[in-house]
Amino acid sequence: MDEVDKTTLLVRMARLIADKATDVPLETRLCLAYLGILGGDGAALTLSYTLPDRITLCTTDDVAARLEDLQDVLGEGPGPTAYRTGQIVVADLRSEQNSWPMFADAARQIPGASVLYAVPMRPREDGVIGVLTVHQGDADLPDLDQAQFLVNAIAAAVIKDPPDESELLIGPWAARSQIHQATGMVVAQLRVGPDDAMALLRAHAFTHNLTLSEVAERITSRRLHFSDDAESETS
Template sequence: MSDRIMALAQLARVIASAPAEEPLPVRLCRAYVEVLGADGGAITLSSTTSQRLTLSTSDGVSAQIEDLQDVLGEGPGQDAYRSGQAVVTKVDGLGGRLFPVFSGLASSLTGPLTVWAIPMQPGEATLGVITVYRGTGELSYSLEDAQFLADSVGAALLDDPSAHGATPFAGWSNRARVHQATGMIVAHGGFTPEDALVILRAHAFAESTSLDRIASDVIEQRLGFTPWQTGGTTPTAPWDDGPKDHGP
């Protein structure tokens, strides 16, 4: 039996052994991580666009890695999606890496590790990316076998209604908040949707928090953004409490 067939059979066994009530993306993510012998991982769709959605993360470190890529617009997952090729990078805070900003910040959050970002290509187009990491050592299978499994996971997601919002779960809720917050900034500040998303990402980066947390603050009117004549943006809270002339 070839390595690919063995890996696929192992993936199927792990998925089948998981609780049936769990969403398929959650089971797929956990199974992919387990089969490859990784310490953790995440599945994202549309990894470089404003529609970027993290379907599932297996643990807190994976969630931090995905949040950081979401905020920075930089990282192995983003590059794997754009190029359609697997990307492997060391996260150790040292200079000269592929993604110096991502590597430096991720290292401070997670410590040294290796990240593999594998595009899911069940057809001609790239559907999304599976990102896995290990603190030390290599994966249990080759990069080619990891790609084969990622394509298989992508094919499963194409047939899963929950991956397209028919069965809502946390990932869609998070992305909906980001879209709602972006719309509020557009409506109240006169920005383009692209600029509004950049503002959200920049503020999340400055506050060392996730994009979803900043989006929630905007929606609940704890945070707003008012354009100034200089062309910059200044955070205010709430929306109606921007700069006012209070007189002498």
């Protein structure tokens, strides 16, 4: 994927999460935005997938919730495999050839469960923090590079701060102040809420291999500007 494609996907995600009701949790709006961009009937977002502190942040419908619970109970399925391997994993429940016989047999009993795929959440190269699992009625999968990119951006948006930015929590107030100022400017540029603007800043930082403070500086110096359908940057 080139930078233009990444930018287009990020801006579409920002607009879609902003279009949802403000009382809907950010994690749910991110899942729905993913579905709005790449398609699918429903999705689930789960952190620490195979660990004791596993937590499901979002299920968009009953089918997604039941499939997620089933994988948790059985300990098998595309979600656990994607979390362990760090690779996108596909399960076609219509096929008798399946890597997870117990899960496949049980999942076939859930109306609406036909094909599902799991995308590992990798906000950084050295680890997977969770999985986004999507179910759909056919085997026409989206572009997998786009799927991985969007899920990584979602991961960067839902964590409290990007992994390489933890030092900002104890850093000088000036750095945090600039981030808050940049967030306010993105709110004005895109007419989104503060949480959505911060999510976009994190996703942009992740995408362009920048720190959050570097992105904030580019916005406050007006070298980086977001509009409804694009972002522009001047040197």
